[in-house]
Amino acid sequence: MLDFSLTPEQxxxxxxxxxxxxxxxxxRAAACDKEGRFPEEIYxxxxxxxxxxxNVPSEYGGSGLSVLDQCLIVEELAYACGGMTxxxxxxxxxxxxxxxxxxxxxxRRWLAPFCAEYHLASFCLTEPGGxxxxxxxxxxxxxxxxxxxxxxxxxxxxxxPHASLFTVFATxxxxxxxxxxxxxxxxxxxxxxxxxxxxxxxxxxxxxxxxIRFEDVRVPAAQRxxxxxxxxxxxxxxxxxTRTPIGxxxxxxxxxxxDHAARYSLERKSFGKPISEHxxxxxxxxxxxxxxxxxxxxxxxxAWTIDRGERGTLDSSIAKCVASDxxxxxxDDAIQIFGGYGYMKEYPVEKLLRDAKLTQIYEGxxxxxxxxxxxxxxxxxx
Amino acid sequence: MEIFVLLKPVPEGESRLRVSAxxxxxxxxxxxxxxxxxxxxxxxxxxxxxxxxxxxxxxxVSFGPARCEEILRAAIALGCDxxxxxxxxxxxxxxxxxxxxxxxxxxAPGGASLILAGKQAGDDEEGLVPAAxxxxxxxxxxxxxxxxxxxxxxxxxxxARATEAGTERWECPLPCVIGLQQAWNDPRTAKLPNILKxxxxxxxxxxxxxxxxxxxxxxxxxxxxxAFALPPPRAGAKMIEFKTPDDAAEQLVRALxxxxxxxx
Ligand SMILES: Cc1cc2nc3c(=O)[nH]c(=O)nc-3n(C[C@H](O)[C@H](O)[C@H](O)COP(=O)(O)OP(=O)(O)OC[C@H]3O[C@@H](n4cnc5c(N)ncnc54)[C@H](O)[C@@H]3O)c2cc1C
Numbered sequence: 225m226l227d228f229s230l231t232p233e234q235x236x237x238x239x240x241x242x243x244x245x246x247x248x249x250x251x252r253a254a255a256c257d258k259e260g261r262f263p264e265e266i267y268x269x270x271x272x273x274x275x276x277x278x279n280v281p282s283e284y285g286g287s288g289l290s291v292l293d294q295c296l297i298v299e300e301l302a303y304a305c306g307g308m309t310x311x312x313x314x315x316x317x318x319x320x321x322x323x324x325x326x327x328x329x330x331x332r333r334w335l336a337p338f339c340a341e342y343h344l345a346s347f348c349l350t351e352p353g354g355x356x357x358x359x360x361x362x363x364x365x366x367x368x369x370x371x372x373x374x375x376x377x378x379x380x381x382x383x384x385p386h387a388s389l390f391t392v393f394a395t396x397x398x399x400x401x402x403x404x405x406x407x408x409x410x411x412x413x414x415x416x417x418x419x420x421x422x423x424x425x426x427x428x429x430x431x432x433x434x435x436i437r438f439e440d441v442r443v444p445a446a447q448r449x450x451x452x453x454x455x456x457x458x459x460x461x462x463x464x465x466t467r468t469p470i471g472x473x474x475x476x477x478x479x480x481x482x483d484h485a486a487r488y489s490l491e492r493k494s495f496g497k498p499i500s501e502h503x504x505x506x507x508x509x510x511x512x513x514x515x516x517x518x519x520x521x522x523x524x525x526x527a528w529t530i531d532r533g534e535r536g537t538l539d540s541s542i543a544k545c546v547a548s549d550x551x552x553x554x555x556d557d558a559i560q561i562f563g564g565y566g567y568m569k570e571y572p573v574e575k576l577l578r579d580a581k582l583t584q585i586y587e588g589x590x591x592x593x594x595x596x597x598x599x600x601x602x603x604x605x606x
Numbered sequence: 607m608e609i610f611v612l613l614k615p616v617p618e619g620e621s622r623l624r625v626s627a628x629x630x631x632x633x634x635x636x637x638x639x640x641x642x643x644x645x646x647x648x649x650x651x652x653x654x655x656x657x658x659x660x661x662x663x664x665x666x667v668s669f670g671p672a673r674c675e676e677i678l679r680a681a682i683a684l685g686c687d688x689x690x691x692x693x694x695x696x697x698x699x700x701x702x703x704x705x706x707x708x709x710x711x712x713x714a715p716g717g718a719s720l721i722l723a724g725k726q727a728g729d730d731e732e733g734l735v736p737a738a739x740x741x742x743x744x745x746x747x748x749x750x751x752x753x754x755x756x757x758x759x760x761x762x763x764x765x766a767r768a769t770e771a772g773t774e775r776w777e778c779p780l781p782c783v784i785g786l787q788q789a790w791n792d793p794r795t796a797k798l799p800n801i802l803k804x805x806x807x808x809x810x811x812x813x814x815x816x817x818x819x820x821x822x823x824x825x826x827x828x829x830x831x832x833a834f835a836l837p838p839p840r841a842g843a844k845m846i847e848f849k850t851p852d853d854a855a856e857q858l859v860r861a862l863x864x865x866x867x868x869x870x
Pocket of ligand 1: 314346347348349350351353354355356357379380381382383425428433582585586587588589590591592595
């Protein structure tokens with residue numbers, strides 16, 4: 225029963241995302257990249273169309289899509305602009321801990337009003353002292369009566385400068401490592417939250433990334449997700465859900481690079497013929513097409529696994545890693561095919577390389593994905 | 607108001623079109639059909655009228671083979687309340703008169719107060735169906751319409767018509783058939799939750815056997831396409847190599863005058 229055809233419903237979701245990407249995002253992508261502008265009007269429109277809280281069940285006001293359906297949409301969006309896509313899907317990342325760890329009462333309280341209007345949320349795990357070693361995080365959660373007091377700093381937080389809700393991971397005792405971590409929901413206007421400046425980034429410049437300092441932020445225990453010590457598992461299971469759409473994001477960037485390069489190769493002439501007739505260029509294009517296909521199929525496979533109710537750690541690590549490595553190489557090859565023009569900001573392909581690079585780093589750097597892959601793999605032989 | 611919108615599935619703009627093996631028509635196998643162009647404006651207009659006159663309903667209607675389903679669902683996703691698929695074979699869908707008769711037969715019992723359509727279809731742009739439906743139903747018909755509003759008494763309609771000479775303003779009693787201009791009203795985009803809901807919506811179906819029985823001999827297409835040819839491939843573009851903008855302009859003017867003979 226293996227079947228790669230999309231249902232009419234999936235095609236219509238893809239059509240919606242494609243139309244939005246090409247008419248709203250693409251025309252502004254270059255300017256937002258150049259100016260490092262955060263195009264809130266586009267994010268608002270994405271929310272209006274239901275393209276924002278894709279993973280939140282419809283009973284809480286989200287779109288309630290399967291991971292595969294999310295991937296179809298994310299690939300289309302990323303085809304137009306990786307950075308805008310990162311900001312559009314950051315809500316999925318930030319809200320997933322609530323979906324996984326909250327009580328029904330907490331879900332009603334935090335998700336429904338949030339999704340009913342345009343709001344941004346941020347996922348606060350990474351700290352200046354380290355991202356990959358999440359169990360080593362240092363932000364402290366100190367119990368004080370019915371409250372916790374949060375103190376510490378998070379960095380590289382997508383949409384952090386604009387978010388009205390945070391999911392925050394902190395520790396009651398750093399020496400407990402993973403076992404000491406607790407997850408919280410924190411409203412953006414809680415006293416003691418200090419937002420740092422918008423970082424000046426290599427790529428994804430339409431997205432906004434910043435530091436969030438928690439200076440004795442008082443959080444009622446009712447805003448804790450799960451029990452003390454469950455935070456690490458919530459964070460890891462969140463990333464198991466959201467890593468696959470990053471594979472789709474990388475695939476969208478790679479597909480855009482391949483399309484630009486293939487079209488250009490038919491137009492550009494050297495030695496009296498289109499460069500597409502030189503075998504060296506054909507081989508490059510063939511390799512690019514192979515990488516794009518592999519990225520997409522591994523992403524779909526991981527999504528399919530998760531949608532069947534499996535945790536999908538192995539499949540999603542492989543998909544995210546292969547898709548992001550592919551995106552970087554395909555974007556690199558696209559620049560090569562464009563020659564000198566590819567190096568110029570006036571042409572669209574150098575942005576793709578800068579945008580692709582991030583997909584190897586965030587939501588678990590690829591080194592970590594390989595560690596996870598090897599661990600899951602070896603477990604099957606032990 | 608009971609508003610009916612007549613919609614035709616047309617090939618997606620980016621489709622790669624081929625001629626069929628018999629050389630008479632386009633080969634529509636594997637082509638994706640969409641709700642597009644004038645028809646999008648018609649749906650938008652229907653929804654605007656509905657929003658301005660609470661209690662109104664909008665029913666999308668399409669005649670033809672199974673490909674109608676996708677555009678009817680698209681219309682529901684945009685906000686139409688109901689949809690009817692008037693089933694018909696592809697050959698019948700090629701003859702605008704059969705299309706109009708079948709649509710009129712399906713619409714007649716519905717008590718339509720207004721029938722909207724694109725002023726012409728987005729693919730063949732013939733523009734015959736709205737007027738022929740009106741003729742069949744014995745009601746007035748206007749094409750090239752924009753800026754449409756319900757009249758003050760609720761029993762008429764006010765609108766403008768764009769003509770070569772200028773803009774006409776009209777008032778017309780209901781029911782009537784209106785063919786709309788394209789894109790003047792900035793058609794909305796369907797929202798994701800409505801797309802999901804539209805997948806589950808029921809679509810009423812009028813079977814072709816029923817329509818054919820009602821129409822008798824009139825159900826048979828009288829037009830038969832003879833031959834179909836795609837436009838000849840365009841000759842390659844000519845790139846002008848230049849040193850200064852003045853030089854580029856001079857060469858361009860020379861090429862337009864002497865080679866393309868665009869002006870003497
Ligand atoms: C634009 C952007 C947006 C981001 N958005 C968010 C967000 O919304 N929320 C959030 O919480 N975080 C976010 N991040 C943070 C991101 O997830 C981290 O940068 C990432 O997890 C890596 O952590 P680090 O930067 O601290 O690198 P480090 O952990 O210091 O790693 C440095 C290098 O060492 C490698 N390395 C580390 N440990 C090992 C090991 N055991 N074996 C081999 N190699 C290793 C890493 O792979 C990397 O190459 C974002 C980052 C960026 C750049």
